Amino acid sequence: MATREAALRIALPERRARSPWAMAFRQLRKNRLAMASAIFIILLALSAIFANYIAPYPYDKANLRDYYALPGKKYLAGADFMGRDILSRTIYGTRVSISVAVVAATVSLVVGISYGLISGYFGGRIDELMMRVVDFLYGLPTLIVVILMQVYFKALARRGGATGLTGLFINANKAMGGLLFVFIAMGLVNWITMARITRGQVLSYKEKEFIEAARMVGASTPRIIFRHLLPNVLGPCIVQETLSIPGYILTEAFLSFIGLGVDPPTPSWGIMIQEGYQGLRSYPHVILTPSIALTITVLAFNFLGDGLRDALDPRLYE
Amino acid sequence: MSRYIVRRILASIPVLLALTFAVFALMRAIPGGPFEFIGDKSLPPSVVKNLRAKYHLDDPLWKQFTDYVWDLLHGDFGPSYQYRNLTVNDIIGTSLPVSAQLGAMALALALFIGIPAGVLAALKQNSIVDYIATFLAIIGVAIPSMVMGPLLIWIFALKLKWFPVALWGAERPFILGFIPKPTPKFFIHAVLPVTALGARLSASIARLTRASLLQVIREDYIRTARAKGLAEWLVMVRHALKNGLIPVVTILGPMFAAILTGTFIVETIFGIPGMGKYFVTSIGNRDYPLIVGITLIYGVFLVIANLMVDITYAWLDPRIRYQ
Numbered sequence: 151m152a153t154r155e156a157a158l159r160i161a162l163p164e165r166r167a168r169s170p171w172a173m174a175f176r177q178l179r180k181n182r183l184a185m186a187s188a189i190f191i192i193l194l195a196l197s198a199i200f201a202n203y204i205a206p207y208p209y210d211k212a213n214l215r216d217y218y219a220l221p222g223k224k225y226l227a228g229a230d231f232m233g234r235d236i237l238s239r240t241i242y243g244t245r246v247s248i249s250v251a252v253v254a255a256t257v258s259l260v261v262g263i264s265y266g267l268i269s270g271y272f273g274g275r276i277d278e279l280m281m282r283v284v285d286f287l288y289g290l291p292t293l294i295v296v297i298l299m300q301v302y303f304k305a306l307a308r309r310g311g312a313t314g315l316t317g318l319f320i321n322a323n324k325a326m327g328g329l330l331f332v333f334i335a336m337g338l339v340n341w342i343t344m345a346r347i348t349r350g351q352v353l354s355y356k357e358k359e360f361i362e363a364a365r366m367v368g369a370s371t372p373r374i375i376f377r378h379l380l381p382n383v384l385g386p387c388i389v390q391e392t393l394s395i396p397g398y399i400l401t402e403a404f405l406s407f408i409g410l411g412v413d414p415p416t417p418s419w420g421i422m423i424q425e426g427y428q429g430l431r432s433y434p435h436v437i438l439t440p441s442i443a444l445t446i447t448v449l450a451f452n453f454l455g456d457g458l459r460d461a462l463d464p465r466l467y468e
Numbered sequence: 469m470s471r472y473i474v475r476r477i478l479a480s481i482p483v484l485l486a487l488t489f490a491v492f493a494l495m496r497a498i499p500g501g502p503f504e505f506i507g508d509k510s511l512p513p514s515v516v517k518n519l520r521a522k523y524h525l526d527d528p529l530w531k532q533f534t535d536y537v538w539d540l541l542h543g544d545f546g547p548s549y550q551y552r553n554l555t556v557n558d559i560i561g562t563s564l565p566v567s568a569q570l571g572a573m574a575l576a577l578a579l580f581i582g583i584p585a586g587v588l589a590a591l592k593q594n595s596i597v598d599y600i601a602t603f604l605a606i607i608g609v610a611i612p613s614m615v616m617g618p619l620l621i622w623i624f625a626l627k628l629k630w631f632p633v634a635l636w637g638a639e640r641p642f643i644l645g646f647i648p649k650p651t652p653k654f655f656i657h658a659v660l661p662v663t664a665l666g667a668r669l670s671a672s673i674a675r676l677t678r679a680s681l682l683q684v685i686r687e688d689y690i691r692t693a694r695a696k697g698l699a700e701w702l703v704m705v706r707h708a709l710k711n712g713l714i715p716v717v718t719i720l721g722p723m724f725a726a727i728l729t730g731t732f733i734v735e736t737i738f739g740i741p742g743m744g745k746y747f748v749t750s751i752g753n754r755d756y757p758l759i760v761g762i763t764l765i766y767g768v769f770l771v772i773a774n775l776m777v778d779i780t781y782a783w784l785d786p787r788i789r790y791q
Contacts (some may be wrong), residue, residue: 291770
């Protein structure tokens, strides 16, 4: 008797029942690089929210006498060509980057996942039609469209006095430091990938028994989609989105660099790099801080995304 | 296969049309027509009326659009607002070859350094070579070109003085319209910009190649090839590489786009007179026909590049053709 129980205990080791999310989180915790990146990102978000309290100077306080000041006691990271403190501007710059990441990722996830869920679940002609639209949009070089949009809205804003819908957009844009269109543009760029991934996942889960069981029990269609399909679809989507966030941040920096991004004096790392590059020969310290901030942020999101992908990969379950 | 090609080409046409229309609508919709100011003075209304009639700006919109497309097909992009004695064609004509040189060299760098590096890292997995390569690749991917450019300038041009700080060393006329004469001056000027543009791409290609090759090596047919007694490097090159490179082809499409947008930054930083630099300055100077013309060229280029990539991908992986 005792030996039989002992034998069973060896053959079937007890395992605490955990949800897949908890197991994935445990796996993620083992990945020190990903954890460090996650902590860094949280710190970034905190400094974006509390920038007012952390930054030593306001981001637009121009003190022309301190033109290109070197890093020292007064300005910890130096001052730019208008005497504004670089450290403070970098801290305020996290606002722009984090907002871009959050807004773009959310828009992309919401639009993409919904689209993919509907298209995959209903199949047939609806699916065909929706995928045609996706194919068309996929061929369109979205960055070009983004640039066109930005050119148009900036031209309108300069002219002033636009009424109606465009006027509403322009005013909202001004309230956000010139960022609204950048946000919309980013969301527009990536939702297609999200929709495709979701649709693929839905197609593979649609025929599984638990969906059929739910249908037989009388679950309504929305309930099946949201309660049963969605949780299974979320995993790869979140991984993909986390890995896309560096792209959003870099695109925003790029747009600001060429002058199509935020309006000065709102600080964005891209605009700071552009300003710093102009004084590169004589004052190289100006470009240092925003560059480091940008690089480390991109690295952090990359590592976190890789870690998430490894954690959520079903093949690596113990 | 040909059916697939035809299908893809047909799918690209509405995209090109939509892009042209968007570009055209933008040009007409932006307030501030071409002829309302010269410098700070505005023209008298009768002159404006005559100019508008000459450029058909009072025709109905659909007629303007068809005229615009007709002109486009004949290669006429319209006048430039900031360089009033030049047309957009002239500007694009001088700058496109330069951008093409820069982009092509960056692409070559990315492929010829990235792929071998990835293969090497996969072959000697977990060795010191692998660690160094992976480390460099991660750094390369993270540093954007707008950081890499000034960094390279600062280290190699200002401090070490090995390379010139800026400008492009190609001398006109170009062979065949875009191939530069291979003088030392050209290569020395080209090193830093091409590195700034291509480093990131070669890093991501290296990572991708390494990951995909590691997967391919574990497949059964590789084991068969080894069992047959083939030398290891032959196994790699003849069998593993072909399949391992498929993921690289899939990212070629986005890579073209990345090179394109990269040229904006790199040309601005290095003062290279290519299309990207003109694009950036024309945004600042509100030279709408130039903006729109360059945008259209980039857009068409991207659509065609994506088409090529899709076709190549279908050729490499027959499973795709039957979607």
